[in-house]
Amino acid sequence: MRFRDTITFAGITLLSARKRTGLMLVAMAIGVGSVIVLTALGEGARRYVSNQFSSLGTHLLIVLPGRVETTGGHPPLVGGTPKDLTLNDAAALTRAGSIRRIAPLSLGSAPISYQQRERDVTVMGSTTELLAVRNLALAKGRFLPPGDPSRESAVTVIGSKLKKELFGNGAALGRWVRIHDRRFRVIGILKPLGQSLGVDVSDTAIIPVASALSLFNTHTLYRILVQANSRDAIPKARKTIIELIRKRHDGVEDITVISQNALLSTFDGIFRSLTLTVAGIAAISLAVAGILIMNVMLVSVSQRTEEIGLLKAVGSPARQIQQLFLIEAGMLAIAGATIGVITGVAGVWAMDNALPRFSLSVPLWSVGAAVAVALLTGLVFGILPARRAASLDPVQALGGK
Numbered sequence: 001m002r003f004r005d006t007i008t009f010a011g012i013t014l015l016s017a018r019k020r021t022g023l024m025l026v027a028m029a030i031g032v033g034s035v036i037v038l039t040a041l042g043e044g045a046r047r048y049v050s051n052q053f054s055s056l057g058t059h060l061l062i063v064l065p066g067r068v069e070t071t072g073g074h075p076p077l078v079g080g081t082p083k084d085l086t087l088n089d090a091a092a093l094t095r096a097g098s099i100r101r102i103a104p105l106s107l108g109s110a111p112i113s114y115q116q117r118e119r120d121v122t123v124m125g126s127t128t129e130l131l132a133v134r135n136l137a138l139a140k141g142r143f144l145p146p147g148d149p150s151r152e153s154a155v156t157v158i159g160s161k162l163k164k165e166l167f168g169n170g171a172a173l174g175r176w177v178r179i180h181d182r183r184f185r186v187i188g189i190l191k192p193l194g195q196s197l198g199v200d201v202s203d204t205a206i207i208p209v210a211s212a213l214s215l216f217n218t219h220t221l222y223r224i225l226v227q228a229n230s231r232d233a234i235p236k237a238r239k240t241i242i243e244l245i246r247k248r249h250d251g252v253e254d255i256t257v258i259s260q261n262a263l264l265s266t267f268d269g270i271f272r273s274l275t276l277t278v279a280g281i282a283a284i285s286l287a288v289a290g291i292l293i294m295n296v297m298l299v300s301v302s303q304r305t306e307e308i309g310l311l312k313a314v315g316s317p318a319r320q321i322q323q324l325f326l327i328e329a330g331m332l333a334i335a336g337a338t339i340g341v342i343t344g345v346a347g348v349w350a351m352d353n354a355l356p357r358f359s360l361s362v363p364l365w366s367v368g369a370a371v372a373v374a375l376l377t378g379l380v381f382g383i384l385p386a387r388r389a390a391s392l393d394p395v396q397a398l399g400g401k
Contacts, residue, residue: 028336031286032370036344039366042275063224064256083249084220098237103130106212107222110180114166122204125212141188152211157188161202290377329382337374
């Protein structure tokens, strides 16, 4: 029997037992489809986090009050804060050569109202540098004016969503709004940006940092955002920040400087590992499908003893009988993998349309890996039935024994 005839014979055999073949195809398709869907979700989560950090700005360093330490206790432990971050600390950082921009940040929540409309929003206090440091963009008007950051000014820039809530389709520029117990004039409206690390910038009011500190009755900054001159300058800028603040805080290193790139690399590694883990878990279903193929084909061998005996009687060697059953297993694996790929891609496409903010796409490596594992599983679990069929005695097989 030629190889082409063997393939044709195997195909006819599979089609003649439609229920059995369909059951094995469904099992294999579920395994392959689940691998594709879960890897797409893992990759989508990784890209989402990457985009969130990228939206913060470029070459960014975040200075937090308090030092993160690792000690003999349960890590991480956050050390005490002998001195808070202040505007003077932020001003001292502007003298560093490796630093391009500084944006001190004060953050709080307060009610904002216009006429009879009022709502609670996040209020950010900063300087004109925040626009470039955070990659913000204006739809109308202008941003916070440059000048001495320690001077208060009754101006505000509001997000697009907040503008719509307070003013509807009416004009907002030049209007006076009340934030808590103070009046601020709207001078700018931000372009729609969506959420960034849990803060909806479109639903935010930005005011001068000195006004924010006064509004919230504090002198402490929430963060200091620092933009380094370049990617290569980030390590030097980080070292400079720590040294300058240590000198200002009586020789105590009581701050934490987080690199945006370091955070991104950490999360990237975590989500890549998570993606591979869930893909491995999904691949277990392929092993289950392989076991099903093996069991069903073992039953098939017992049902086809006369057919096997006839093939041996006309001169088919044991190797050819074994090859026939392996080809059947391989054809099942390939067909099931194809159905699984189509089903998985369709599922990812449907979820991508249902979740527009969470972009999903199928990694090409997952398709290749799923198909390869499916084919390998089919062949591995098809060996035992194939060997059993090849070892049958032709005389007994013809007698149906």
